[in-house]
Amino acid sequence: MALTIDLAGQVALVTGGAQGVGRGITDRLLAAGATVAVVARNEPADLPAGVSFHAGDVRAPEVAPALVASVLDAHGRLDLLVNNAGGSPSVAAAEASPRFSTRIIELNLLAALHLSTAAHPTLAATGGSIVNITSLSGLRPSPGTAAYGAAKAGLLNLTRTLAMEWAPEVRVNAVSPGMVRTELFDDYYGGPEGAAAAEATVPMGRAAAPTEVGDAVVFLASPLAAYVTGADIDVHGGGEAIALHTILGH
Numbered sequence: 001m002a003l004t005i006d007l008a009g010q011v012a013l014v015t016g017g018a019q020g021v022g023r024g025i026t027d028r029l030l031a032a033g034a035t036v037a038v039v040a041r042n043e044p045a046d047l048p049a050g051v052s053f054h055a056g057d058v059r060a061p062e063v064a065p066a067l068v069a070s071v072l073d074a075h076g077r078l079d080l081l082v083n084n085a086g087g088s089p090s091v092a093a094a095e096a097s098p099r100f101s102t103r104i105i106e107l108n109l110l111a112a113l114h115l116s117t118a119a120h121p122t123l124a125a126t127g128g129s130i131v132n133i134t135s136l137s138g139l140r141p142s143p144g145t146a147a148y149g150a151a152k153a154g155l156l157n158l159t160r161t162l163a164m165e166w167a168p169e170v171r172v173n174a175v176s177p178g179m180v181r182t183e184l185f186d187d188y189y190g191g192p193e194g195a196a197a198a199e200a201t202v203p204m205g206r207a208a209a210p211t212e213v214g215d216a217v218v219f220l221a222s223p224l225a226a227y228v229t230g231a232d233i234d235v236h237g238g239g240e241a242i243a244l245h246t247i248l249g250h
Helices: 020-031 063-075 098-126 146-166 194-201 211-219 243-247
Strands: 011-015 035-040 054-057 080-083 128-132 171-177 232-235
Touching: 011 063, 011 098, 020 080, 020 128, 035 063, 035 243, 054 098, 063 098, 063 171, 063 232, 080 098, 098 128, 098 146, 128 146, 128 211, 146 171, 171 211, 211 232
Parallel strands: 011 035, 011 080, 035 054, 080 128, 128 171, 171 232
Antiparallel strands: none
8 A cells, every 4th residue: 555644633733834945844744644734923815615714923932832722722632843934035134133133033043942842742643743844044154144044053953952852752853954945035135137046056956945945844633643753854956065165145
């Protein structure tokens, strides 16, 4: 019999799940049969049918328990938390204000910590799991996004620490994407020509589709990964060449 992934009956909470990488994760979880709840500050206009929206700024610690409670009220259970919300504009470290750096770390690291701890009792009861969306910026120097890179490095450490603390009840894993062709991809690299030059540095010759990050999340949430915890899957098409930093102007 062929191996399949069926997440029917499972409820997933995806932060930032309405657009970009998060939308790719949402779409692939839906395709696997899961029920999906997404979190964002503002309700999007084009959520897929059946996806529930829960408003909240995940940077605020007090929001985390309320979000978990809201999902439980809507769906009766929670099996998967995907800490995806994150990102940062490019600002040189010497030019970034303390408030800017603090907010970036709140979004990319502390939000995941607060939501994970709030969801822990529920996930432990269901034998659920957590997937943290990190970045190659957490594995290498991150010129232009110092606070972001430091936060993502911290998120990888948090993943491994929680995996040890919470096993065997809750599995905790990470996915580290490289370049992903989201709605903002061309703008980030200065237009189509810059984006094409950046993609040319990837051994696979292109950026990932958001759904390809979603496929890694689906695997980690599935019974096929029942013995996988504390792991990090790099979805980067073979890695980034050093020349990428020249393209970015750093």
